[in-house]
Amino acid sequence: MFGRRSDAARPEKLFMSEHHGFMKALKCRECGREYPLTATHVCEFDFGPLEVAYDYDRIKKSLTRAAIESRPKTMWRYRELLPIAGEPTVGRQVGFTPLIKADRLAKALGIRELYVKNDAVNYPTLSFKDRVVSVALSRSKELGFDTVACASTGNLANSVAANAASAGLKSYVFIPSDLEQGKILNSLIYGANVIGIKGHYDEVNRLCAEIAGKFGWAFVNVNMRPYYAEGSKSMAYEIAEQLGWRLPQHTIVPMASGSLLTKIHKGYQELTKLGLVANSETHIHGAQATGCSPISVAQKAGLDFFKPVKPDTIAKSLAIGTPADGFYALKVMRDTNGAADDVTDDEIRDAIKLLAETEGIFAETAGGVTVGVAKKLIACGKIPKDSSAVICVTGNGLKTLDAVNGYCGKPREIKPSLREFEALLAQEEKVNA
Ligand SMILES: *Cc1c(COP(=O)(O)O)cnc(C)c1O
Ligand SMILES: [Zn+2]
Numbered sequence: 353m354f355g356r357r358s359d360a361a362r363p364e365k366l367f368m369s370e371h372h373g374f375m376k377a378l379k380c381r382e383c384g385r386e387y388p389l390t391a392t393h394v395c396e397f398d399f400g401p402l403e404v405a406y407d408y409d410r411i412k413k414s415l416t417r418a419a420i421e422s423r424p425k426t427m428w429r430y431r432e433l434l435p436i437a438g439e440p441t442v443g444r445q446v447g448f449t450p451l452i453k454a455d456r457l458a459k460a461l462g463i464r465e466l467y468v469k470n471d472a473v474n475y476p477t478l479s480f481k482d483r484v485v486s487v488a489l490s491r492s493k494e495l496g497f498d499t500v501a502c503a504s505t506g507n508l509a510n511s512v513a514a515n516a517a518s519a520g521l522k523s524y525v526f527i528p529s530d531l532e533q534g535k536i537l538n539s540l541i542y543g544a545n546v547i548g549i550k551g552h553y554d555e556v557n558r559l560c561a562e563i564a565g566k567f568g569w570a571f572v573n574v575n576m577r578p579y580y581a582e583g584s585k586s587m588a589y590e591i592a593e594q595l596g597w598r599l600p601q602h603t604i605v606p607m608a609s610g611s612l613l614t615k616i617h618k619g620y621q622e623l624t625k626l627g628l629v630a631n632s633e634t635h636i637h638g639a640q641a642t643g644c645s646p647i648s649v650a651q652k653a654g655l656d657f658f659k660p661v662k663p664d665t666i667a668k669s670l671a672i673g674t675p676a677d678g679f680y681a682l683k684v685m686r687d688t689n690g691a692a693d694d695v696t697d698d699e700i701r702d703a704i705k706l707l708a709e710t711e712g713i714f715a716e717t718a719g720g721v722t723v724g725v726a727k728k729l730i731a732c733g734k735i736p737k738d739s740s741a742v743i744c745v746t747g748n749g750l751k752t753l754d755a756v757n758g759y760c761g762k763p764r765e766i767k768p769s770l771r772e773f774e775a776l777l778a779q780e781e782k783v784n785a
Pocket of ligand 1: 480607611669718
């Protein structure tokens, strides 16, 4: 059954009879009503979020392990499970980031086996947002949009700006005006229209919902959200394939809106349903910053609902006080016997340094949140010491230098003289003796 379309003029082409790839419809998460595959994101009956539904019987026939392994090493090797009708046209090189066996970090955290899924080196803008944006922009082009936009905590703005530039699309990115300098410059450089809003992300988001209704643009995380969010599943597919086609026992995921966490779970479930991995127990854990922890606070209290907060944390990429998918993230953690926790700004900095010093990976604040929470969950036994876990590192430290500036010591300066260098070493030996 298809719902009534709103009257607002929208540029998308409505070709109900044409092919939609492996997508069947948009479907309400609450009541299951189906909607056409247009730029729309809420159910008109109960305001439930819409999600892409697929034809898994057809997918099963073409998406075998052998087929996947024969394709280029990008997220598009799982193309049947991503919500576009034709071939990808934006971000064709995105994904298939390294899964690092992190033995030195494992030792430091006291766990038997540990991996880092390193989206700090995702192409082209060094965060996991390149996954969701390549899907959203490819789909936006299919629907006939020429202007794309987003409400962002930073990384999404960077990725929309860069990918829109390379696709020749016009872009508007809306950010809280107090973001890190690195995140702002990394949007401006691509020639995007960058609009700083004097307010929190939640206020930026509310404004964008109004703008999206009025201007007929493809807002990747508003009216295009059902397609956009599906891009996150590719991280789960890659983790499972890189582990040799199996699910990890534990996955630790940073949470802003909570979308990535729910989609990693959906990705694992789909692989199981398609017979690409064996059915096995897998626990999904959520990580937040204490200064913006509506989901982890609710999880620790055993609640099904979160209470909105006003963010105050150095982890600005995760600073969403009213997380759109918080309710569903709590459900995933309940269903998988996962846990959540949060870490302070000091713990975030310590964890960024720990990851850098043990594995040579410089993560942004969100990576510090995930590593810091993994440490806590292992220490308290919610992730058992004799188990195996994957930590999702989702962004690059070069974009949040402000967060660690002044916390890493300073270079020791000497004149270009061998004597001075030897004197410096001798002094150090004395200090260390
Ligand atoms: C956006 C973002 C996330 C998580 O986002 P969700 O809204 O929970 O999907 C995690 N890490 C980084 C670095 C991000 O930019
Ligand atoms: Zn509904």
